[in-house]
Amino acid sequence: MTLQNIGVIIVGGGITGISFGRLLQLGGFEDFLILEKEETAGGLCQSQCIKGHVLDLGGGHLLCSRHPEVYDFIFAHIPADEFHTFERVSKIAFDNETVDYPIEYNLWQLPLEKRVDYLTSCMQAARTAEAPENFEDWVRWKLGDAIADKYMIPYNRKVWGVEPNELDTDWLQKIPHHDTRLIVKTCLMGQGDQSVLPSHQTFMYPKRGGFQRIFDAIHDPVQRHARLSNPLINLRRTGDHWVVNESYRTKLVINTIPWGVLHSATHSPPQVSDEVARLRTSGLVVTLHEEAYDHDCHWTYVASPGQPHHREFYINNFAPHSEPNGIFRETNIKRFGGAPDALAVHINEHAYPIPLKGHSEAARQVWTAYANIGVIGVGRWGQHRYYNSDVCIREAMRTAQELLTRGMTLRAGEAISYGSSGLV
Numbered sequence: 001m002t003l004q005n006i007g008v009i010i011v012g013g014g015i016t017g018i019s020f021g022r023l024l025q026l027g028g029f030e031d032f033l034i035l036e037k038e039e040t041a042g043g044l045c046q047s048q049c050i051k052g053h054v055l056d057l058g059g060g061h062l063l064c065s066r067h068p069e070v071y072d073f074i075f076a077h078i079p080a081d082e083f084h085t086f087e088r089v090s091k092i093a094f095d096n097e098t099v100d101y102p103i104e105y106n107l108w109q110l111p112l113e114k115r116v117d118y119l120t121s122c123m124q125a126a127r128t129a130e131a132p133e134n135f136e137d138w139v140r141w142k143l144g145d146a147i148a149d150k151y152m153i154p155y156n157r158k159v160w161g162v163e164p165n166e167l168d169t170d171w172l173q174k175i176p177h178h179d180t181r182l183i184v185k186t187c188l189m190g191q192g193d194q195s196v197l198p199s200h201q202t203f204m205y206p207k208r209g210g211f212q213r214i215f216d217a218i219h220d221p222v223q224r225h226a227r228l229s230n231p232l233i234n235l236r237r238t239g240d241h242w243v244v245n246e247s248y249r250t251k252l253v254i255n256t257i258p259w260g261v262l263h264s265a266t267h268s269p270p271q272v273s274d275e276v277a278r279l280r281t282s283g284l285v286v287t288l289h290e291e292a293y294d295h296d297c298h299w300t301y302v303a304s305p306g307q308p309h310h311r312e313f314y315i316n317n318f319a320p321h322s323e324p325n326g327i328f329r330e331t332n333i334k335r336f337g338g339a340p341d342a343l344a345v346h347i348n349e350h351a352y353p354i355p356l357k358g359h360s361e362a363a364r365q366v367w368t369a370y371a372n373i374g375v376i377g378v379g380r381w382g383q384h385r386y387y388n389s390d391v392c393i394r395e396a397m398r399t400a401q402e403l404l405t406r407g408m409t410l411r412a413g414e415a416i417s418y419g420s421s422g423l424v
């Protein structure tokens with residue numbers, strides 16, 4: 001069978017893969033293909049309209065970035081005035097109460113006895129010693145046993161589907177910074193402080209459709225490069241080339257899918273199977289429901305072990321064009337036992353890279369072993385990091401820029417750098 005020569009093969013048609021392709025195109029390089037397993041591209045950034053409700057199939061997606069260049073890139077494809085901007089309103093449901101997020105600066109919203117218990121526990125947390133290395137101990141050390149036992153540990157057990165003491169602590173930029181004085185002050189004053197929200201303090205959401213509108217706008221100009229229903233099933237090295245699915249020959253593969261999937265498709269892969277096995281992912285089920293609500297909250301974190309889902313979104317409060325009373329819920333696939341009342345159920349096989357202990361070092365080794373032979377990992381899966389879509393775009397920018405500068409060549413041992421620390 002004749003092989004087609006292609007400059008770059010991009011594996012995965014999610015926001016990372018299509019942004020990478022678009023950036024190559026903008027850089028004047030058109031000799032690339034994007035292989036996508038599913039019938040539709042978009043990955044976790046897909047949305048659907050069901051009975052008038054806007055449903056983000058990958059769970060709650062909002063636009064918020066620390067990277068101005070990412071906004072520039074997005075708004076060059078879809079104008080900024082096509083978005084609403086919201087001040088974040090999010091809640092935490094735990095211990096039969098509901099308070100604003102983040103919990104430690106909103107203890108004043110609890111009944112008096114609980115306020116005293118939680119505040120005392122916070123103050124007793126011994127933060128003088130060195131930070132512990134697993135997540136469970138870290139939470140106890142940072143926020144005290146009460147918040148750990150009633151909120152952080154049950155909530156994270158639900159999200160990740162593993163025991164919190166198996167988790168690392170190197171992804172915790174996602175959690176608010178911690179100021180003991182402010183905890184006491186907010187509790188005494190009976191007033192929170194919006195400025196301590198760690199991310200998504202304000203966020204944007206499209207005025208029409210769902211989050212996928214961002215994806216579609218970037219995808220449109222590169223659509224003809226995408227091959228849908230075309231999973232990577234076979235990756236074979238011959239000389240200094242890769243043969244992909246016995247159809248294409250290329251020198252450079254950009255990987256945006258979980259390494260476990262790519263590794264098992266590779267003939268004679270690099271000797272990093274143990275490290276690949278440590279890069280576990282978790283699956284997520286998103287269900288759509290119709291339930292009356294009359295508040296301005298955008299989403300709630302649900303810690304109670306009695307409820308299978310860990311988060312729910314009130315669609316109409318950030319997508320006013322959506323039908324009233326739409327709610328969607330996120331449930332770890334391991335906890336999902338069916339949702340007979342749901343209007344729609346969507347399964348995301350790979351939703352989160354699980355930050356198990358040692359995951360960063362394993363990811364670095366896998367990334368480097370493959371980069372040395374011309375397979376460069378980019379994005380949430382390619383770098384196996386808890387990246388939001390804006391960071392995926394930024395990493396695609398960084399990598400595409402580096403490769404375009406080198407004339408799209410990559411010699412063994414000349415791997416480009418492994419990525420940023422910019423978790424958002």
Ligand SMILES: Cc1cc2nc3c(=O)[nH]c(=O)nc-3n(C[C@H](O)[C@H](O)[C@H](O)COP(=O)(O)OP(=O)(O)OC[C@H]3O[C@@H](n4cnc5c(N)ncnc54)[C@H](O)[C@@H]3O)c2cc1C
Nearest residue numbers: 012014015016037043044059061062231232379387388389
């Ligand atoms: C619950 C949840 C909430 C989130 N909230 C936000 C948010 O508020 N804001 C935000 O910016 N980001 C958010 N994110 C993160 C965001 O979804 C991801 O960072 C981003 O979508 C990752 O894009 P990707 O292209 O790297 O991966 P994916 O979207 O997973 O795309 C990978 C693609 O590869 C394809 N693929 C898989 N296997 C193969 C194969 N063998 N061959 C070919 N193709 C294959 C898949 O079908 C998929 O299309 C959230 C994620 C989750 C799960």
